[in-house]
Amino acid sequence: MGEPAIVTAEQAAYQYGGCRDTVGPFDLTVQRGDFHLISGRSGGGKSTLARMLSGLIPHLYRGRFAGQVRIEGRLSHQVPLWELSTCVGLVAQNPAAQVLASTVADEIGFGLDTAGFTNGERDGRLQTALAGFGLEDCAERDPRTLSGGEQQKLMLAALSAREPRALVLDEPLSMLDGAVSRRVVDALARLRREGTAVVVFEHRTRPFAPVEGVKRLRLGDNQRPEQPLPELREYVSAFRLHATGVGVELGGRSVLRDVDLDLAGGQAVAVVGANGSGKTTLLRALAGLQAHQGQVRGVGGGGRPLLGMCFQNADRQIFNATVRQEILFGLPTHDEEFYRSVLDLLGLAPYEQTPPLLLSEGEKKRLALAIVLLRPGLCGVCLDEPTLGQDADQRRILGRIIRRLAGAGYLCLIATHDLEWAAQWSDRILTLERGRLVASASPRDPDLLRPRISWSPCHTAAQPQ
């Protein structure tokens, strides 16, 4: 008879309130030394299962919980959550949102203070965690000043310092680029070697290829047949946009310098570059949201073409009762046929009468795009990292939407780390480096994939499961 399981889920299911579907049922057994990699499409239940395995469901959630989850043999809903957390630790999706303390050392100490260690043990574990994750030099730093990768390592250090028997991670790589992802995966593999069972929910599976003995599981439906996207008739007349000497200074620092562009409607243009290269600033300048030097004008009369910025966080705009009201808010008149076309293109038609706050994250991103598209006189859209955190299916759908919009005459500007996505779906790729435009290439340019700057693509192509 083997060692008893750390966590077992037997037909575990959860039903959220409102009009959302039931998630589950799931069966899973986690034993010492396991490394589980659970993938699935966005909205497939990964986060829900992660919360069930760690006990947050049902302790913090009021929905209907069915089946059983046992942690160290005891039913999760019969044991206090603080006690469950000593056995199973959860690292949620966004590390920046999990910061609880003012310094790195205090962040790690936060969990140690509640775990019942003596002072000596506590200080020893703190030092071990700092050293183990290479955080000694930043012990007194504010966690908010760390990079995304460092914050993720900090969260791993904070949870693993409590020495849980199992660690559950909800999309730990979603905000990280390729090189940093590999370091995080190495840290997880090391934790597994040291005796902690690891359960990772992640739609990016390639970074885990070097890890031995990974048990893979896919949640949700098998790959659903892709729905055909409706064609959009040509809504935007042909136009050209010239940008000359565009530059932006922020905080005394030159973020963008002497950028010259010649763009046309009907194109999908990807803007790529490392963090801090000026991608977002360029899009904001072209959309008229950022004061800049230089000139942006339309060619052939008609004034400066209107480009709408599609904001990453749609929650900053939501305040109406239905999706329809949200999209049409503030418009004295609108073209109902065009509105219907946009709804169909973005897959929002089934949710037209749904309260926007009840949409999933992917649906909210598309709602943000719909809000932009309905602006009168719009000639183009700017999207900032739209593929971030999206699974392969969602990235493919986004690519197809971009192609439809370009086909309708819009200029689509997309800032992204994802060079492979950009190569597949765009007509041109602009490369920024330290605020300067260093290259403008066709996706079929053989030089494109040769690394010319110190960054690496973060997303992977769809992986066979």
Add this chain to the structure above:
Amino acid sequence: MNENDRTTLAAPHYLTLFELLLLGMLGALVVFANVALRFPIRMPGHSGIVWMALLVIARVIVPKHGASSFAAVLSGVLAALMGVGDKGALNTLLSYAAAGVGVDVVCALVRAPERAAVCAAAGAVGNLAKLGVKVLLELWIGIPTGFVLLGRVYPAVTYTVFGAAGGYLGFLVLQALRRAGFFAYLAERR
């Protein structure tokens, strides 16, 4: 589908951690609004428009007695530490706290506070309570009553009006939050 056994789930605390953090962060929003938002209105008590709106919202989305007071006291401590307010930290702390207590008192007197008239009344009383604190502090240090009260008739009117406007704005925001699905979001969480 069976209901889970809730024998060990009941939290013994009056306010859950989520409710405490929600009120605390709404308190931070009150402080931010007071510091960062500047209205083109030069009448006493005008800041009560946003201030009272947020305190009324806090009281309704955390439907427990004392919720608004907690948010207000916390915002008062934060504001005092940040040097907000013309008449010193003590005045800032006490006047912020009084505003929250005023809202709580009105909401405690009615069964359903999420009504336009109740929210407006709560806002008016809360904003007036702020003015009341300033008056009491001036009386405490010995400024003659006549001097204190002489200059307060006009502010009493404007504080009431702006407080009521703030409470009404809070009501409109609550209606929009409810329609947008926010209360369903809250209802799912402990």
Add this chain to the structure above:
Amino acid sequence: MLSLAASLAVMLPLGKLAVFVSCFGALVVAGGLTRPVYDHLRRIRVLVCVLFALDWLFIGLGFAVLITLRLGLLVTAFTLLCATTTPEEVRQVFERCGMPRRLAFTFATAYRSLDLVETEWHGILEAQRARGIMGPASADPPWSGWRRRLGDAVALVVPAVVLVAQRAWQVTEAAAARGFDAPVRRPSVGPRLASLDHLLLAGTAGLFIALYVVQ
């Protein structure tokens, strides 16, 4: 301690109040806190001048000086505390004084969220302006203009409340995942008092006793 003493000292008679204010002023200068105290007093200069003039005119010079000193002391009483104490230290003191950790943690989280609130607010403003919200009032009739402004305010406050609630939930989950409500907890260390702090405490207590008790 000094701030509390200052706020209570406002009730002293003129002679003792003058002594206290002199000692308080000396501490402010010695501590290099002249600037924040001056800034606070400068904000109420008009009120002080008007009050001083009216008191002198209708009651007398002594009374005018008394009220002015009391008002100045009240306004600056807690300036010392706020200028020399970080919110993190305030949290530690709260915990050392027996405040439940949940409340102290809430206070610290609220303070740290001020930056986030500001960032989100600017993001909301920008995103909603892009939709024509908060645009110029232009030729709206007065009543319609106020209705539109009320609607604009709703369009700004709703997302702000939603984002604040989402953040509060994320912190709740993170804290729960690290055993926040565990009954056994290592006590907070709290700020350490230097010898100067002890001297200040003793000096304040002594001054207070001298002024209140000694006739």
